[in-house]
Amino acid sequence: MVLADTLSRAYLQHTPRDCERIEVFQVKHNLAKECEQIDMLQDVQVSQVRLADIRNATKTDTAMQQLKQTILQGWPDNKHTLPGSIAEFFNVRDELVIQDDIILRGNRVVVPRSYRPDMLQRIHTSHIGVNGCLRRARESLYWPGITAEVKNHVSRCHICRTYETRQTKEKLQTHEIPDRPWAKVGVDLFTFQGREYLLTMDYYSNYWETDRLLTTTSEEVVKKLKTHYARYGIPDILISDNGPQFSSSYFRIFMRKWDITHKTSSPGYPQSNGKVENNIKTAKNLMKKAYRANADPWLAILDFRNTPTQGMTTSPVQRLMSRRTRTLLTTATSLLKPKVTQEFEALRQSKERQKKYYDRTARDLPELKEHQTVRI
Known part of the structure; x- marks a missing residue:
């Protein structure tokens, strides 16, 4: 009530504390009223x-x-x-x-x-x-x-x-940004229209290559990687999941001979190799749309490599080769000439922005202790 009326201001002359002891008491104008009993239980x-x-x-x-x-x-x-x-x-x-x-x-x-x-x-x-x-x-x-x-x-x-549906999402731990192109490379296999492909991606430039695999053996994967290493150079670090192609003795010997540090992520947690997974999704979408439109998928991939990345002024191929590559779209001659570009700060800000939005719905889980039960 916004304003109290007259009756609500009229107080009792006797206000008993314990209603159980008093059945009847006198109020103003000698009106007898009974004390109501309420059984809360x-x-x-x-x-x-x-x-x-x-x-x-x-x-x-x-x-x-x-x-x-x-x-x-x-x-x-x-x-x-x-x-x-x-x-x-x-x-x-x-x-x-x-x-x-x-x-x-x-x-x-x-x-x-x-x-x-x-x-x-x-x-x-x-x-x-x-x-x-x-x-x-x-x-x-x-x-x-x-x-x-x-x-x-x-x-x-x-x-x-x-019987929980899923594990609580932890805060994002981003990969360290390399200081030069083709220093850290990620690889993974994917299937498109019943065919197996290998995607090789540079962590600095986000430039990727796709190769059709006749078989999914380690020998076939190594053969495709050697062609890229001969073209762009030998990377310092190779990141892959723990698939059979990358955990075999043949692949370990190749890594040792070519002086490459091999780091693996869990196949059951593809998020730790998320940059490669995202590029696989991009490659599939480009190929799917090109086939649906009866267009050449390699032209679609070429256009993607020459498109400036959001938040940056350079494209993936510029960050890798220091120049644009010629496409069917008219390109300024100055962009086709080599020019060293530095996008390290832009890459760092992009990762920080990604981590900021991801961590809004994530939290750190307590560290595991020795002999603690872990369900997988």
Whole structure:
């Protein structure tokens, strides 16, 4: 009500503290009115057996006894004058009542500390998830910090962890930006229209090559890589997943002879080799659209290599070869002539921007400890 009316301002001459002791009392103008009795326990969604257990636990709990005395005697104005065991109830003091030796907050039973572990087990009996457990608990039970304790209890449940839909997304850890083109190269295989291809990508320039593979053996992959290394030079680092083509003894011998450091990522976590995966998606889209339009896919790839990258002034082929390559689109002669370009700062800002947006919905997971259970 915005404004109080006359009747709401009319106060009683006698305001009894304990309605259980007074059945009838006199109000203004000698009008007799009965004191209404409300049985709060009728609306509580807790069984009589559980209420009896909570009542017994309340009687033996020191903090609950102090809380009962404070409710009956009245709350102080300052929270800091309360004992530490009941100070956490100060913010809900106006909602707390006592009936049949049980403390209630509205229609929710205040559970003593000694009985809370048992109630947590009962709340989570059906393993219905964090939100479901919270909805169940908030209907009939209360204690300070109940939300945090329910979440913690569910997070430590082995059954719930075993059948989780997916792992929580961690914050992005970006690859280190190389200081020159073709210093760090990533490779991966992909399938398009029933045919196998190898994609080789430069981490500095984002320039990539695709090769048709007649077989998916290590010998065939090494043969294609040698042609690129002869054309662009031998890289310092090669990044691949742990596929059979890259984990064979033949491939290890090739890496050792050509003095290349081979780093692998997990096949079950392609995100760690995400730059290659994104370029595979781009290559597939270009080839798919070209075949659908009855166009030459190699011209589409050529145009992509000469298109300036978003947020930069140079294209992938410029960052690799220091010049544009001629396409069917008219190109300025100055762009076709070699000119050294430096885009290290632009690459760094692009990675920071990517990490910033990715980390909005991610968080760091706790480090694994020795002998800890890990589900895969």
